Amino acid sequence: MSRQNTRGGFSGRSPLRPDGYYSHRNRHVGGASKPFSNEDRMSQGRGKHPHHISHGSGSKHFKDKPTSNFVYRPKKTSPDVISNSLEAEGSNTKHPECFEAPDSLYGNYDLLSSSTQSDSKNMHPDVGASKPLAHDCFRTKDRTSQGRGKCSHHTFPGSRSNHFNDKPTSDSVYRLATHLPVVIPNSLGADGSSMKQPECIGASDSKTQLPDVSPNSLEAGVSCMKQPECIVVSDLVTGDVSHSFSGHSDSKNMHLDEIGIQIGETPEKKEEDDATSKLNFSGKLKVGHMQESVPPAIADTKDQVSLEEGPNNFLSIGVSENSVQQAIDKPFDLCPPKKGTVMLNPSLLVTNRQKRNDLKLSIGAKSNYIEAWYGITEEVKIVKICRDLGLGPGGFYQPGYRDGANLYLKMMCLGKNWDPETSQYGTSRPTDGAVPPIIPVEFHQLVGKAIQDSRALIEKISTGRKDIEAELPCMSPDICIANFYSATGKLGLHQDKDESQESIDKCLPVVSFSIGDSAEFLYGDLRDVANAKKVILESGDVLIFGGKSRRIFHGVEKIFPDTAPKSLLEETSMRRGRLNLTFRQY
């Protein structure tokens, strides 16, 4: 039997320790056999995540529950839509101290220049009320365990979480949507689809520490840059801000069968760069139930060789090859040249898009469609930038471990390198000495916009609440970790906590962009997959977890193949799969 590994990885070789814990070196794929020790810095870092519930989990030591109260999901058809809506609402004048950045940072990029309209009326009904938060930001004493990507679904003695004074909670999740409604909780519960979720749960906590947003925070980025067009989503719930945030998720038990479905699937091996030749694959995708699992044709077997059912019905995936060096030798092309792919004409693209929407509509009783926060134009640019950077020094590679375990994704770090071996950030990549490319200014802009929009939303729905800095601190990213998930990619539950102690203590947000195929994103107070809440992140979605939710456990349970916007694929030749960018401030 093998076990799901850490941060998106799964291992068929994860040793079960005598005490019932798994080595956290077995974090994604092909886990190591090194027994875990409290001194092991690899423990539960980014991507490490055996999906079994721990005994003596660190969380049990929490005095307070961790919160995901600040998982924001701003959405809009395009940045300008938000701008216009904000101007009308006047919300963008609420935080003049935010987003002030050198004009030069804006350069001549136009990612945020498009003009659109915002329809905040379509916000989730649950948005609008606040729920008292129980605790302040975490103050970690042990930065080594349970870091980014390392996400054993159990905790280890001595893990970082053991030292938490507070326990994050997933009671509140904001899901800012504009233009179109987001999925309404309960609308998907009947069929067990993963769309059902606590869309708009919010909370405030007067006890939350006010982050010290110093001018220096702007030096590395523009996350708090001045953007007069910032958004305010009005009429979130027909203008009623008294709605109670829903802290409940009926999706907790969703997809439990999916795990079993995937067990035993052993996709045939394929070449990395032939994915686009199958762009027209029409898998029997069911958003709610991935009955078809991953078609052999699109499986990336570099990441998946052996699947076995692990404890608590979680998967482990063994890897038969250590592709680290191989990947380095052969750059991972996010957008490989097409080989005989039939191009879709615009009208057909529209049709396909509509079909996808219809699929969701058929699932959700309320017929809601999740609108992307940024538009296809931005997505295309992001992909192209990532593709170019990914082919150069420090570009995409197959991260892995000394023992041969591979992460269940391709990765590229910008700004600083995150080393899966040590769960630490550095100036270069140990595997090849490459220095990470800098974070493009366009990305800084988008991050700043996302934070600004989210803050505007918080203020909008949090009448009387002044502590916006505690709710969602400004952040100037100096780290961007780009992950590319193939159809079989995963990322186990983990906490992002390899950033500096100061960053963690200030609860500076992690801003996550999703592009390409949709993904089932798990999050929760604990490393508990079975009880984790779920949200489908689609292309164009932005998810932010900061403030008291900074330490939520989160991960990617699955990728929904063939769900990427066709227009995106058309314009970029992006591989099948999902590109995720997470921005942090060290």
Ligand SMILES: O=C(O)CCC(=O)C(=O)O
């Ligand atoms: O892909 C995602 O949505 C999450 C990525 C993540 O959690 C990470 O890179 O630490």
Ligand SMILES: [Fe+2]
């Ligand atoms: Fe993460």
